[in-house]
Amino acid sequence: MGKIELTLKKEPTFSLEAESISPDNFKGKTQKDIANLIIFHGNEKLTLKDFFDIKGTAGNNLDEIEIVINGNLSKVKRIGEKMSGGAITINGDVGMHVGNTMNGGKIIVNGNAADWAGAMMEGGELEITGNAGHYVGAAYRGNWEGMTNGVIKVKGSVGYESMIWARGSTPKKRFPKLICGSAGQFLGLHNHGGIIICEGNAEARVAADQARGFVVVKGKIGRMMPSFKKIGEVSEIELPDGEKISGKFVEYSGDHATSAKTKGRLFVAK
Amino acid sequence: MKKIKNFEDVVCPFCGTLCDDLKIILEDNKIIEVDNACAIGTAKFFSSNVSEHRYTKPMMRNNGKLEEVTWDEALNKAAELLANAKRPLSYGWSSTECDAQRKAVELMEICGGVLDNTASVCHGPSLLAIQDVGCPTSTLGEYKNRADLVLFWGSNPVHAHPRHMSRYSDFIRGYFRVDGHLDRTIIVVDPRTTHTAQMADMHIRLNPGEDYELFNAIRALCRGVELDVKEVAGVPIKQIKELVEILKSCKFGVLFFGLGLTMTKGKHRNVDAGISLIRELNEHTKFNLTPMRGHYNVSGANIVFTWSTGYPYSIDFSKDYPRYNPGEFSAVDILKTNDFDVTLIVASDPASNFPKDAVINMLKKPLISVEPHKTPTSEMADIVLPPAIAGIECEGTAYRMDKVPIRMRKVKNAPEDCMADYEIIEKLIEKVKELKGE
Numbered sequence A: 001m002g003k004i005e006l007t008l009k010k011e012p013t014f015s016l017e018a019e020s021i022s023p024d025n026f027k028g029k030t031q032k033d034i035a036n037l038i039i040f041h042g043n044e045k046l047t048l049k050d051f052f053d054i055k056g057t058a059g060n061n062l063d064e065i066e067i068v069i070n071g072n073l074s075k076v077k078r079i080g081e082k083m084s085g086g087a088i089t090i091n092g093d094v095g096m097h098v099g100n101t102m103n104g105g106k107i108i109v110n111g112n113a114a115d116w117a118g119a120m121m122e123g124g125e126l127e128i129t130g131n132a133g134h135y136v137g138a139a140y141r142g143n144w145e146g147m148t149n150g151v152i153k154v155k156g157s158v159g160y161e162s163m164i165w166a167r168g169s170t171p172k173k174r175f176p177k178l179i180c181g182s183a184g185q186f187l188g189l190h191n192h193g194g195i196i197i198c199e200g201n202a203e204a205r206v207a208a209d210q211a212r213g214f215v216v217v218k219g220k221i222g223r224m225m226p227s228f229k230k231i232g233e234v235s236e237i238e239l240p241d242g243e244k245i246s247g248k249f250v251e252y253s254g255d256h257a258t259s260a261k262t263k264g265r266l267f268v269a270k
Numbered sequence B: 001m002k003k004i005k006n007f008e009d010v011v012c013p014f015c016g017t018l019c020d021d022l023k024i025i026l027e028d029n030k031i032i033e034v035d036n037a038c039a040i041g042t043a044k045f046f047s048s049n050v051s052e053h054r055y056t057k058p059m060m061r062n063n064g065k066l067e068e069v070t071w072d073e074a075l076n077k078a079a080e081l082l083a084n085a086k087r088p089l090s091y092g093w094s095s096t097e098c099d100a101q102r103k104a105v106e107l108m109e110i111c112g113g114v115l116d117n118t119a120s121v122c123h124g125p126s127l128l129a130i131q132d133v134g135c136p137t138s139t140l141g142e143y144k145n146r147a148d149l150v151l152f153w154g155s156n157p158v159h160a161h162p163r164h165m166s167r168y169s170d171f172i173r174g175y176f177r178v179d180g181h182l183d184r185t186i187i188v189v190d191p192r193t194t195h196t197a198q199m200a201d202m203h204i205r206l207n208p209g210e211d212y213e214l215f216n217a218i219r220a221l222c223r224g225v226e227l228d229v230k231e232v233a234g235v236p237i238k239q240i241k242e243l244v245e246i247l248k249s250c251k252f253g254v255l256f257f258g259l260g261l262t263m264t265k266g267k268h269r270n271v272d273a274g275i276s277l278i279r280e281l282n283e284h285t286k287f288n289l290t291p292m293r294g295h296y297n298v299s300g301a302n303i304v305f306t307w308s309t310g311y312p313y314s315i316d317f318s319k320d321y322p323r324y325n326p327g328e329f330s331a332v333d334i335l336k337t338n339d340f341d342v343t344l345i346v347a348s349d350p351a352s353n354f355p356k357d358a359v360i361n362m363l364k365k366p367l368i369s370v371e372p373h374k375t376p377t378s379e380m381a382d383i384v385l386p387p388a389i390a391g392i393e394c395e396g397t398a399y400r401m402d403k404v405p406i407r408m409r410k411v412k413n414a415p416e417d418c419m420a421d422y423e424i425i426e427k428l429i430e431k432v433k434e435l436k437g438e
């Protein structure tokens, strides 16, 4: 068991680039080595110990590493970037890009997360108990492949363009999945096989340009895309990853703007 | 004796149309006549004459007031601020020429700062969309000679690019468009009945902020899909179908789009859908698109930044290598989140058009303004470095909205010892390097 606790002791003036905080980077390092990991504050190259009090050690077994981070981390970016195992618990609000491109392990944010949480995730789990900003699980600029696997759960709302360009594959058993409380516009834009479950309302342009994939909205959609067509009504939805959702839903196919015979599906609570 | 000088084929450094047929008459280094330009272009030339609006000497704030200082004093102070900054931000760069833009990249790289140009508040979203889905495009000359269908979506050239329609897109005779206006169909999609819309053959008056829905409805109809709905964005399906037929049956179509798409709800996604429509129309006919770029060399700023860093705007150099992310490294977001300590504004006036909280933050920290005229930004600055006006008082290259580079001329001398933007930045680079011991 390697438990290591970081507590923010000094509020950064500028955003802090903290991709060094991840189980992969802490693995096998002494507390002193960890304290000396590089962190960028504006154009200054500083170390973790300049901003954090550090307790505990990480140990050698990646999957047993648990990093706990306390404080107002809303200016601290990129925590858990590219992590492949272990766990991070963040007690407080966190800055942009938390858990981006992670492919294993678990991050829990007990607070709100800024934009790009879980962007281009390849696996693992990211849970946010508060709200998340824009571009949750999204593709970075210019990428045609966003989230390819893993699960993101956001209790509160997700902002604009969340889970865009997701790319799942049933034969390869890759089921990128986003579960959120409510969503801003363009939820699941350009979807290519991602699974999205919105527990509440979604603003507009849901699943726009979707080529394939499943989007389930249990609340209402502010404005439906005109290029979706009603197929019928269902009382149970079976998702490609095996999950079943029961309840009365209207099933739509779309987005027909991107293909006349689209395999994309959108379910909206009746 | 008064000395009169005539210049022909002068380029207008105002809007992205970059007209290159102006005539300028000078009397003792004072512009007295501007021919062929539109009203805004003409005004820009006259604004270069020395007046109470123009800075002629560097200024520095002393006891709350801007006072004249020497170039050395002003440049040393500016260099000191930049060299010591931990997160400097530089913004603007669209109303100057390419050499200055090239120097901007160098300066911000050695300062480890953030570099952004005005695209981030105008056509930046177009670039994001182009990075996502590509862009079928050609030059304005090609449109002039070939286009029989011109679609203006969310743009109003009559006021924003006054000579665009007479030089390229409507009235001009082209090689295959021998009857000019009579040989072209003009369609305007705009929530307002603009002056451009009043001149069009067809005006689609959609609800504001619903462009994205309309694009995707058109795309689905182009694919032969019957829609469930009777109207989209307030436009009846019958009219949309009529439009689809016109789009599909033209010989050569062009979509010119403006801030009505890039700065309304959906932003880059509106352009994304627009580009997708154009791509699909190419299965039926020939169709291209071109953004109606505002500032005369904003296109150049994107091009110069891209060939030197890989990215068109919103670039962060804090880690010694360029990173790109509008929304994170864009000037408005950096200012709003107070993620900076010094700003260097060149050839731009963010104090008059940025959101209030961004401006308030900007004014709380040291501000350096490189600007020929008194603007809200320069008047609030701590240091003002007055340049020669590019394309009027010094030469330089600018890129037209269709990315055609055009060499601009010098027609008059700058007042006093005002230097070109690139010379000012070059001097700053030298001094910053010295201070950093490089």
Ligand code: SF4
Residues within 6 Å of the ligand: B012, B013, B014, B015, B016, B017, B018, B019, B036, B037, B038, B039, B040, B041, B042, B161, B162, B163, B164
């Ligand atoms: S249309 Fe633009 S470039 Fe041409 S004269 Fe007017 S302002 Fe200048």
